[in-house]
Amino acid sequence: MSLDPNLPPSEIENLLAEDRTFPPDPDFTAQANATVDLYAQAEADPEAFWAALARERIDWAEDFHTTLEWDLPFARWFIGGKLNIAYNCVDRHVERGLGDKVAYHWIGEPGDTRRITFADLQREVSRAANALIELGITTGDRVAIYMPMIPELPIAMLACARIGAPHTVVFGGFSAEALSDRINDAEAKLVITADGGWRRGKPAALKPAVDDALAMTTSVTHTLVVRRVGDAVDGGTAMVEGRDVWWHDIVDRQDDRHDPVPLDSEHMLYLLYTSGTTAKPKGIMHTTAGYLLGTSFTHEQIFDIKPDDVYWCAADVGWVTGHSYIVYGPLANATTSILYEGTPDTPDWSRWWQIIEDYKVSILYCAPTAIRAHMKQGPQYAQAHDLSTLRVLGSVGEPINPEAWLWYHEHIGGGRAPIVDTWWQTETGMIMITPLPGVTTTKPGSATFPFPGVGADVVDGEGNPVPLGSGGYLVLTRPWPAMLRGIYGDPERYRQTYWSRFPGMYFAGDGARRDADGYLWLLGRVDDVMNVSGHRISTIEVESALVDHKAVAEAAVVGKTDPITGQAIFAFVIPKVGVEANDALAAELRNHVAKAIGPIAKPKFLMFTPDLPKTRSGKIMRRLLRDIGEGRQLGDTTTLADGGVVEAIRASSGSAEE
Ligand code: WT7
Numbered sequence: 001m002s003l004d005p006n007l008p009p010s011e012i013e014n015l016l017a018e019d020r021t022f023p024p025d026p027d028f029t030a031q032a033n034a035t036v037d038l039y040a041q042a043e044a045d046p047e048a049f050w051a052a053l054a055r056e057r058i059d060w061a062e063d064f065h066t067t068l069e070w071d072l073p074f075a076r077w078f079i080g081g082k083l084n085i086a087y088n089c090v091d092r093h094v095e096r097g098l099g100d101k102v103a104y105h106w107i108g109e110p111g112d113t114r115r116i117t118f119a120d121l122q123r124e125v126s127r128a129a130n131a132l133i134e135l136g137i138t139t140g141d142r143v144a145i146y147m148p149m150i151p152e153l154p155i156a157m158l159a160c161a162r163i164g165a166p167h168t169v170v171f172g173g174f175s176a177e178a179l180s181d182r183i184n185d186a187e188a189k190l191v192i193t194a195d196g197g198w199r200r201g202k203p204a205a206l207k208p209a210v211d212d213a214l215a216m217t218t219s220v221t222h223t224l225v226v227r228r229v230g231d232a233v234d235g236g237t238a239m240v241e242g243r244d245v246w247w248h249d250i251v252d253r254q255d256d257r258h259d260p261v262p263l264d265s266e267h268m269l270y271l272l273y274t275s276g277t278t279a280k281p282k283g284i285m286h287t288t289a290g291y292l293l294g295t296s297f298t299h300e301q302i303f304d305i306k307p308d309d310v311y312w313c314a315a316d317v318g319w320v321t322g323h324s325y326i327v328y329g330p331l332a333n334a335t336t337s338i339l340y341e342g343t344p345d346t347p348d349w350s351r352w353w354q355i356i357e358d359y360k361v362s363i364l365y366c367a368p369t370a371i372r373a374h375m376k377q378g379p380q381y382a383q384a385h386d387l388s389t390l391r392v393l394g395s396v397g398e399p400i401n402p403e404a405w406l407w408y409h410e411h412i413g414g415g416r417a418p419i420v421d422t423w424w425q426t427e428t429g430m431i432m433i434t435p436l437p438g439v440t441t442t443k444p445g446s447a448t449f450p451f452p453g454v455g456a457d458v459v460d461g462e463g464n465p466v467p468l469g470s471g472g473y474l475v476l477t478r479p480w481p482a483m484l485r486g487i488y489g490d491p492e493r494y495r496q497t498y499w500s501r502f503p504g505m506y507f508a509g510d511g512a513r514r515d516a517d518g519y520l521w522l523l524g525r526v527d528d529v530m531n532v533s534g535h536r537i538s539t540i541e542v543e544s545a546l547v548d549h550k551a552v553a554e555a556a557v558v559g560k561t562d563p564i565t566g567q568a569i570f571a572f573v574i575p576k577v578g579v580e581a582n583d584a585l586a587a588e589l590r591n592h593v594a595k596a597i598g599p600i601a602k603p604k605f606l607m608f609t610p611d612l613p614k615t616r617s618g619k620i621m622r623r624l625l626r627d628i629g630e631g632r633q634l635g636d637t638t639t640l641a642d643g644g645v646v647e648a649i650r651a652s653s654g655s656a657e658e
Contacts, residue, residue, distance in 0.1 A: 022409075023441040028391075028418060032438025034301045042453035049453050050481050054078055054293050057332075059092050061262035064289070068479065073499040073506070074486065075479040076266050077290035084260035085269060085292050086162035089331035090125055091260065093118045102336045105310070105359055106151045109198035109342025116151055118334065121158070124151075126258035128159035131251040135222050137190055139164035139261060142271065144188040144220075146170045146179055146210060148197025149341040152226045152247060153317050154327045156192045157270075164263045168271040168283070171318030172197060174598040176212035178281075182273050185283055185488065187219040195237040196229040200346050203232035211238070224250070265289035271488050272320055274426040275538040276497060277527050283488030284426050291324075292332055294430035294482025298451060299329035302420050303363050303392050304437050310389075312338035313365040314352070319535065320426040321396055324482075325365060329430075344370060349377045353385035364412070365394035365422075367534035371404045371412075372564050379411040387412060392437050395421045397534020398566045399522045405444035423447040423522050425508060426536075427498070429482030432456065433520055446519045454480055458512045458520070463502040466514065473526065474512040475505040528622060530559035530567050537601050539622065542569060545596035549589055551579045556612050556620045560605060560629040568604035570629040572612060572649065581608035586655040605629070607654035611645045613637075625649075 024032075042049040051067040064081030093101070099119030106114040116124070137143060143160050145167050147153045153169075160167040168186045170179050183191065191214070196205040207225060214220055225237065226247040239246070266287045273281040299305060311330055315321035330337050338359055344352050352374075355361065374382070393413045395405070400421050409419055419442060423433035432454050433447040440448050450456040455477035458466050466472040483506075486494040501507040511523035525531060528539040539557040546555035554574040559567035573589065575581045586606045594602040613621045616639070627634045628649060637643065 019443070021441050021443055022418075024418060024438045025416070028304075029438040032436075033304050033306075034436035034439050036439050038301070038436070038452040046453045046455075046478065050077075050293065053297055054081075054289065054481075057296060058083055058289065058292060059088055064265055070479050072504065073495055074491075075290075075483055076485075077287075077479075077481050078265040078293075081265040081289055082262040083265065083289055083292070084162065084262055085288050085328065085332075086125060086129075086158045087260040088292055089158060089161075089328060090118060090122050093334040094122050098334050101334060103331060104151060104154070104337050104339045106339045107341065107355060108150075109201070109340075109346055114151055121155070121331075123256035124155045125158040125162060126256050127251050127254040128152075128155050129162040129258045130254035131224070131247075132159055132163055132165065132190070134250065134254070135190060135224065135245070137163065137165050139263070141165045141190070142186040142188040143167050144170060144179070144183050144186065144191045146172060146174075146191060146193045146206065147226065147317075148172050148194055148199075148204075148206065148228060149316060149339060150194060150197065150226065150228055151339065152192075152194070154331075154339070156224075157317075157323075157327055158331075161269060162258065162260050164261050164267055166268040166270050168273065169318050169323065170273070171316060171598070172206060173316075173318075173600055175595055176209040177216070177596050178598055179209060180213035180216035181281065182283075183213060183217045183220060185273070185281075186271055189219060189221055191220055191223045192226075193223055194226040194228045196233050198229065198341055200343055203229035205229070205233045205237075207237045211240075214243075263288055266485070268485075270323065272323065272426055274320075275529060275536045275541055277529060277538055277540065279538070279540045279544040281541075282490075282493070282497070285485045285488050286323075286429050286482070287485050290481030290483070291429050292328060294480065295324040295329035296332035298431045298434075299325060299335075300333050301436060302422065302431055302434050302451070303365065303394065305330075305333050305335055305363070307334070309335060309362045310338065310359050311335050311363040311365075312340075312356070312359075312361045313394075314340065314344075314370065315365070315367070315396075320429070321365075324430060344373065348381070349374065350381040350384060353382045353387060356387055356390065357385045360389040362389050363392045363394070364390060365396065367397040368395055368400040368404050369398065369533040369565050371395070371400070371408050375404060375407050376564060379407075382411050388414065390414070390417050393417050393419045395419065396424070396431075398531045399524060400445060402444040409444070418442065419444075421445075421447045423510075423520075427484040427508075428476070428480070429484065430480070432476065432480070433522075443515075443519055446515070446521050448519055450520075454478075456520070457505075458514050459502060459505070463505065468514055468518060469516050471511060471513040471523065473502070474508050474510045474520075474522070475502055476508065477505055530557075530569060532559070532562075532567050532569060532600060533565045535600060537569070537597075541597060542571065542593055542601055542603065545593045545601070546571060546573060546589060548596065549592050551575055551585060552589065553577075554612060556622065556625055557603065558622050558626045558629050560626070562604070569601065570605040570607070570625070571603040572607050572609050572625055574610065574612065575608055583655050587657075590657060602657075605654060605656045607649070607652055609649045609652045611642070611648050613645045613649070614641050615639050616641045
């Protein structure tokens with residue numbers, strides 16, 4: 001078998017060292033939503049399983065006639081059905097008497113709060129939908145959303161969904177260039193944004209980035225701007241006459257009733273751009289009914305959602321985690337959620353634990369990078385708060401190392417709350433590999449088993465399943481309701497990226513190992529995609545940003561193991577002839593990348609080098625650069641075109657950012 005040599009061996013050893021098991025507490029099991037028979041039930045007939053759930057859980061305007069049409073790799077689910085996802089997330093709960101239930105407890109970073117019930121949400125979303133219509137948006141038009149974590153963000157998404165205008169949310173930390181690329185690819189007609197947001201005690205302007213982005217686009221006719229920071233941003237916010245409209249000017253005066261538009265099951269709900277192995281981000285398409293079913297059912301089962309729970313997914317709505325598990329899944333289940341604007345360290349590291357105590361949060365879902373950041377500060381912040389209401393803890397975005405798992409278990413979960421380590425992707429739309437609380441015996445660091453109805457396997461280079469105890473590539477073996485429907489405007493790239501490596505199977509890009517008991521251990525990406533704080537960033541995107549600078553001749557980027565963020569970006573840069581390579585230039589190049597892509601892509605390490613290791617065909621050997629970055633012994637160098645290169649790089653000087 002030809003296993004990719006890039007699979008990180010150190011991680012395999014690490015994970016193997018952890019063999020403790022945590023069986024479910026019988027008291028939890030007795031009240032759990034999930035039961036062990038779910039697996040057999042789903043396996044007996046996956047399509048019938050999903051069809052029955054779709055009829056039970058979704059309010060349809062018209063029933064579907066066909067569960068699945070699978071024209072590999074193109075899936076259509078619940079064909080013939082008509083529904084509105086915003087109706088399913090909001091109105092139906094109000095109609096059933098839950099109008100006064102809180103949908104979101106919103107907490108602004110400065111300490112201001114808003115309590116939004118389902119009835120409030122119904123009115124706000126209806127007003128926003130009416131405003132979109134007034135701005136000329138109709139079913140099928142794309143709307144870009146670029147906002148901080150304020151209530152108007154989910155309201156804007158639901159307003160789009162209500163009229164069938166697919167949204168594309170661009171994370172508020174992305175740059176103007178990243179925003180304009182996405183607006184252009186989606187040909188968005190409207191941008192919904194805010195003047196700014198609060199971050200680490202300061203107002204951060206957002207609208208100027210929209211203005212810059214719009215200078216590079218032609219499709220946008222209007223922007224709709226929420227006033228969040230007001231006069232706190234220097235000089236206020238410039239509005240372009242005839243193009244920019246304040247949210248409070250247009251939304252507040254609308255009728256608070258709007259009839260949701262019944263849409264086809266396969267109507268595009270949203271596009272979300274994600275990094276791959278090329279510089280151009282992929283517009284991942286998600287549609288309506290299958291996505292609604294997949295997110296709501298997994299949410300209810302995996303987090304054991306009960307009517308009185310206060311649930312907090314601490315991700316940003318700008319990533320898929322927020323789409324599926326802050327907005328659509330929880331709202332479809334009439335769940336009360338926390339929505340927090342700021343960072344965990346403002347005003348200090350007790351902020352999260354204070355929120356959990358104040359709101360009696362019962363379920364917390366966050367990323368290992370956040371857990372490690374808290375770990376670094378020490379448990380005293382958590383210990384000073386009453387976290388006894390927590391009963392389920394979730395993890396997502398990257399492998400959780402056993403140490404972090406155990407810390408989370410002990411210091412946050414009081415040794416009592418089950419942990420669900422959930423593996424999935426922007427493309428999968430819903431959680432795919434996860435324990436079921438009350439059912440699964442967990443092992444720290446393992447995402448355990450595929451969710452009921454999901455087909456997953458670990459295969460070797462030829463696509464054959466590996467035996468227990470071996471590693472290989474993680475693949476998904478059958479379609480699932482929330483799966484991506486393709487890459488916007490590029491069906492061939494969709495086929496090529498996900499379905500060509502192993503015929504008939506979806507290749508996720510991750511390495512995995514199955515232990516002697518059949519547990520799955522995710523081992524990170526096997527392609528040239530880095531995972532920084534649980535977010536995918538392609539090496540090529542960062543390299544393109546670097547070579548775009550006038551001082552750079554060539555650049556190569558790799559991920560380096562980082563104690564907090566999982567991976568940190570390490571850039572090797574060949575300066576142009578005559579350029580003086582010094583710390584000032586290194587700092588300038590780092591900022592250049594942050595400006596081009598966003599602060600998350602800013603290289604933490606940058607090294608100037610006279611040359612890069614390449615194969616005889618000219619391909620950069622990132623594997624060797626990774627070895628250099630990690631400071632470990634070099635792997636096989638026999639395919640290097642020039643053996644002296646590595647020594648030359650080793651002799652170069654680097655600079656790191658703290
Ligand atoms: C990639 C997907 C899923 C929402 C956040 C990221 C990695 C995700 C886990 C996990 C190990 C994980 C994978 C995957 N990943 N969850 N529980 N254990 N790795 O979404 O940006 O689409 O990234 O994140 O490498 O392929 P994304």
